[in-house]
Amino acid sequence: MSEELKALEVATEVDARGTACPGPLLDAKRAIAECPEGGVMSVLSSDEGTIIDITRWCKKMKHEYLGDFEDDGFWRVFLRKSA
Amino acid sequence: MSDENQNMEEMIKQLTARVEALEENAPNDKLTIGMISGNLDYTIAALIVALGATAYDMEVDLFFTFWSIAALRDPKKHPKKDSLGKMFGAMLPSSSKKLPLSKMQMLGMGPPMIRAVMKMHKAKSLEELIKDAAEFGIRIHICEMSMDVMGFKKEEMIDYPHMDFVGVGTFVDMFQDSKQCWFM
Numbered sequence: 001m002s003e004e005l006k007a008l009e010v011a012t013e014v015d016a017r018g019t020a021c022p023g024p025l026l027d028a029k030r031a032i033a034e035c036p037e038g039g040v041m042s043v044l045s046s047d048e049g050t051i052i053d054i055t056r057w058c059k060k061m062k063h064e065y066l067g068d069f070e071d072d073g074f075w076r077v078f079l080r081k082s083a
Numbered sequence: 084m085s086d087e088n089q090n091m092e093e094m095i096k097q098l099t100a101r102v103e104a105l106e107e108n109a110p111n112d113k114l115t116i117g118m119i120s121g122n123l124d125y126t127i128a129a130l131i132v133a134l135g136a137t138a139y140d141m142e143v144d145l146f147f148t149f150w151s152i153a154a155l156r157d158p159k160k161h162p163k164k165d166s167l168g169k170m171f172g173a174m175l176p177s178s179s180k181k182l183p184l185s186k187m188q189m190l191g192m193g194p195p196m197i198r199a200v201m202k203m204h205k206a207k208s209l210e211e212l213i214k215d216a217a218e219f220g221i222r223i224h225i226c227e228m229s230m231d232v233m234g235f236k237k238e239e240m241i242d243y244p245h246m247d248f249v250g251v252g253t254f255v256d257m258f259q260d261s262k263q264c265w266f267m
Contacts, residue, residue: 018205019205019206019207020204020205020206020207021131021206022131022134022135022138022207023205023207025135025138026134026137026138026215026219028138029137029138029219046205057138057139060139061139061140
């Protein structure tokens with residue numbers, strides 16, 4: 001799973017490791033505007049809760065949740081912006 | 084045209100009118116929060132939920148009443164006041180930074196302790212949350228009657244891009260149009 005995610009071409013990366021909830025969600029909301037339609041966005045978060053938060057957010061906002069994996073003490077979350 | 088067709092047309096007309104009326108009265112993707120406590124913890128909680136809602140493209144209106152308004156005071160602004168207003172002004176928190184906690188106030192040691200712990204956990208401060216709220220278009224409405232009772236002046240409120248001074252009618256109008264309304 002993580003190999004496939006690593007191979008993705010990321011259009012927009014958001015580093016939200018500096019803030020706790022609601023920081024990562026707000027950073028994602030800010031950055032999604034920059035991401036091209038159909039492009040991949042990745043969110044880096046030190047909060048594990050971000051995984052469930054972003055999964056639900058994607059479902060509601062019609063983005064495609066691609067997956068996540070743990071990196072060196074933080075999580076990388078991937079999604080594809082709705083076209 | 085047969086009677087049956089005429090009936091059908093009449094029914095469709097009536098249904099269309101009813102659907103239109105329903106649509107007009109249906110709540111929108113909006114959240115309205117009435118604020119009253121004036122406590123640091125309640126104010127932070129309200130702002131975090133409000134900001135979360137904006138991430139879901141919801142429109143958010145915050146209606147500040149009574150004690151909660153102190154969070155919006157700018158300590159650098161000192162408009163002219165009568166003696167009662169001055170007295171209230173001195174007794175109430177001079178800014179968001181002076182808000183008490185609803186629990187564990189501990190003679191004033193509680194709030195700085197909570198702020199330090201939140202910072203340690205990388206949680207945003209109330210002041211940072213207010214800044215985010217401005218960026219995400221969260222509207223702040225201040226109850227004019229409360230403000231008068233507390234002796235607060237419009238001129239002593241923080242600089243906030245989406246702020247106005249209203250009455251309860253506006254609050255009712257806002258929550259009628261909202262999917263959710265809270266009071267805290």
